[in-house]
Amino acid sequence: MSMDRTCPKTEHVIVENSADVHWAVSKVKKIAREIGFDATEQEELVVCAKELAMNMVLHAEGGILSIRVKCELMDWEIEFTAKDNGPGLRSIDEAIADGLSSRGGLGIGLGTLNRFMDSLDLLPVPEGQSGTRIRCTRKLKKRERYAVSGPLDVGVASRPCPGFNLNGDSYVVRIIDNRLMVCVIDGLGHGQFAHKAASAAQKYVEDHVHLEIEALFKGVDRSCRATRGVVMALALIDWERNSISLAGVGNIEVRYRGSNPGFSYVFKRGFLGAGVGRVSISEHVWEANDLLIMHSDGISSKWSLEDDPTISLLSAKQMALALLRNYGRDNDDATILIVKKADGADTTKR
CATH class of the missing domain: 3.60.40.10 (PPM-type phosphatase domain)
Known part of the structure; x- marks a missing residue:
């Protein structure tokens, strides 16, 4: 594994257009591969990152996708946090049914994040600010x-x-x-x-x-x-x-x-x-x-x-x-x- 093992480690990607979405996705795939996720798991993480990033472009005119790697006692975990200043989301549960992306996005919605990630939460927005804060995590499963x-x-x-x-x-x-x-x-x-x-x-x-x-x-x-x-x-x-x-x-x-x-x-x-x-x-x-x-x-x-x-x-x-x-x-x-x-x-x- 070639990755710097300093943990936690976070990278932030400003997402404003489709080129930024592609850049964010490429970072996620590289990090997931270096941690040790297999090819199928890498693609699942890519789908989740793309969903978060694309929804920021389509529904909030952009935002920031943070990619964080954590490791405790050799248990690796990847965390995505999406922050935007759009109209906001009242509840994950209300929007969880697939099809949240209603303006030509991936069309698979937060239900996919729920299926592929271990946790999916809506974070509170600081007082005086608007938008949505979504955090999801996935641990690297030990094969043995x-x-x-x-x-x-x-x-x-x-x-x-x-x-x-x-x-x-x-x-x-x-x-x-x-x-x-x-x-x-x-x-x-x-x-x-x-x-x-x-x-x-x-x-x-x-x-x-x-x-x-x-x-x-x-x-x-x-x-x-x-x-x-x-x-x-x-x-x-x-x-x-x-x-x-x-x-x-x-x-x-x-x-x-x-x-x-x-x-x-x-x-x-x-x-x-x-x-x-x-x-x-x-x-x-x-x-x-x-x-x-x-x-x-x-x-x-x-x-x-x-x-x-x-x-x-x-x-x-x-x-x-x-x-x-x-x-x-x-x-x-x-x-x-x-x-x-x-x-x-x-x-x-x-």
Whole structure:
């Protein structure tokens, strides 16, 4: 890496015309390459920088794009701050649906920044000044941080509403270091529009698994602004620290059974895509033999593992298939996700 490692480091580009936009974009691409972003990530950062710069030219008669590089404990981050003196923007959330550029710009809007960047915020404008201040950041992901296995067995069963080809439910399963992230997503209704909403949420979570839970929900909420919306539940299990974090919005059901008293978790009412505000996160102890079940409302809630004690002896995948077969509703998409100890897993702390 040839870049000067002095951090933080900031470059400012005055943007008044298309030539300045090109200059800003070339700087972003050069810096992103030197930090270590791969070719695809470089192009995503270029698209975001171009959107910010072009909107300053089209809507505010110019402004300043600041490109800042930060590094803490070898975690690199690039930050864009766009400042202009235009008519201003009341809210990121109001403008997040794609198509904000209405005078011949890129036509992809702030929704693209939300998808490609880790954070996107509207900064306060100093008293006596006008215009818009937008800041967005993206961290360089460590290629080696994503593991491929762990001591937990995860099984998922999912199907669309009978009579439909597209599934309005979705899910995410990722292992990051010594943590398992699982997520169940249900697009409102069923059919193609529910599928579009669930797919938008799924893609955001998959592309931003390194974010904190609250930031993930905020990003999904923004990503689904141009859709009918989703309900979503997420669990983050750290098997070395024996902890599980739960968060959700809407009627995804979560059941936990283990050495501690079991429970069914009830999440905040509402749906993502409509501005849900702060999401509460529940912390619990996770032991090696605990069991977690998450499912959409396409699975009836009127069942109990005690109805058939032998079902818990099955693998997570077999359990999910059996519960979907026995309790899936015939008028909705249905998804069930199960986490349990993997057969033969060594859960001894090192």
